[in-house]
Amino acid sequence: MSTQVTRIFRFDASGCNGCDIEVLEASTLVSLGELGIEIAERPEDANLLVVTGGSNLKSKRELEIAYNTMQAPKTVVAVGSCAATMGIFKGGYSMAGPIDNIVPVDLYISGCPPRPQVILGALADALHLNVEGMAELLRTPQGFRGDPHVDEAKCVGCGACAHVCPADAIEIVGNGATRRVRFMHKDCIFCGSCQDVCPSEAVELRAGQKAWFQAKDASLSEAHLAVGHCHLCGAPYVPEAQMAWALRRLDEKLALGASERGMVERSLGICMHCRRTSIAEVREAKRALASLARGSSA
């Protein structure tokens, strides 16, 4: 139990109020007084600032004033995707955030909005509060989506999840010998689109969340994949797992003859650029397709 009383001031830095409602809900889940938390009515009385929203030009100045006038030791908790990255307001003409551009942030809570249980759990963690016996209270309610988790053994690194992610929370990094698929906590809104589109069923939104981080670029989950190199030009192109998946799928769906399968397998070893720019390769590919067509029509 913290010896010092924590006085929280909630600062709405021009968000949509979704996070504010969840913060309010979090404050009703438990008796704050028993945990040594008080709600401050003015920033001057507070030593912990809970910030929601991505901050626009108007709230930026007010946020600076609030931070400068609050009591030491100063702690700032950024609640929600907007506070961390400006979320859906990213690129807006009036935006001045994210929050860490304006004041130093100690803890990021991800979500759009984060659930009250997550906000409470994060605060308890940050303030080293004794929350024994509250496990049931802090648990994600049944039927709610949790953190995305990518299974490295199943992931083929195709990038469909990154293309479909509405929050741009999935990074595909590295064009060399390895490719990394990273699920960034700061952007993730737990919509589940990645899970829906994943061709290899590698992504799963698991129940339960521990969606708070001190490092802004921490990832919720990531997969590392070896990238295949073109047999002709030597350049890296797609992950080996993706080629293997495609071949497995072909074996399941089409009954290819041995020589046709060999030709398809050979073409998988050649990068798309060579396949589309080399006359010899185009002729080779057409040979494979002509052979398949003859087999089909026979």
Add this chain to the structure above:
Amino acid sequence: MARSQPGTSVIVYEPHLCTGCRYCEIACAVWHCGEIDVTRSRIRILFDEGRTTERYAAVNCQHCDDAICCAVCPSEALQKDETTGWVTQNATTCVGCEMCIVACPLSVPFFDPALKVAVKCDFCLGAPECVKHCSSGALRLCAREEAVRVNARLYLGAKDDR
């Protein structure tokens, strides 16, 4: 897997007739994208004037029976229409996984960064622009049965039995 019904037509490309004018690429780009940007053309002509043989080649969809792209597509966005014989892609169900691009030996589909999906030849839904604008007759429409024979002659060294 899906196969075309008899009597469907398909595009054949005969390299010895091609002049490399690339009107097909321009016509394709204009029809599909509304602009003369051949990088977005669904057909691609390659030529190497320095070579004495095999100077021309085309990357064009064969609208295969038992199509490889349809087989690997995890979201069933690529479909073979048995009545028309076309292999077409539904941009609204495509998830952009690039499996078709990787699996097609010719790599006919390509990734459109603006739409974040794969795009490919859709036969212009009946009257291919590339064929319409090919002045040398290298690209032409013919019955699938004949196309199989032509391609076998061109690429498999088979004697034409016409």
